[in-house]
Amino acid sequence: MGFPVRYYCPHCETIVELERDGYLADKAVTPYPFAGWEYATPSESIEDGDGVVFHCGEDGTAVDGDGCGERFYLSFVRFENGVEIDPRKPSEHVQIGNDTTPPSPRGPDGFSGGGFW
Numbered sequence: 001m002g003f004p005v006r007y008y009c010p011h012c013e014t015i016v017e018l019e020r021d022g023y024l025a026d027k028a029v030t031p032y033p034f035a036g037w038e039y040a041t042p043s044e045s046i047e048d049g050d051g052v053v054f055h056c057g058e059d060g061t062a063v064d065g066d067g068c069g070e071r072f073y074l075s076f077v078r079f080e081n082g083v084e085i086d087p088r089k090p091s092e093h094v095q096i097g098n099d100t101t102p103p104s105p106r107g108p109d110g111f112s113g114g115g116f117w
């Protein structure tokens with residue numbers, strides 16, 4: 001069960017490998033933790049957390065390189081009330097507005113030109 005997924009250390013670009021079940025979506029690998037995320041170590045049950053904290057070169061995950069000893073963080077995508085949480089965006093982007101812009105990411109606008117034939 002599971003399959004290996006590789007990530008780069010953002011500090012030194014050592015490649016680490018992690019066995020994943022594959023049903024959680026990765027959000028980002030960062031040299032710092034996201035506020036509100038709970039991180040498990042690679043030896044723990046990582047799917048129970050919101051992400052994984054690597055200890056570069058010292059937790060047995062490095063497959064290419066010696067590691068730099070720094071920590072870095074793999075964060076999974078999190079949703080709250082159906083809205084993806086993104087700590088990197090200003091909070092107003094998370095609100096559901098009451099303006100006239102529909103939330104749909106795509107629509108018929110791209111075909112308004114016509115006349116292709």
Ligand SMILES: [Zn+2]
Binds near residue numbers: 010056068069
């Ligand atoms: Zn490193």
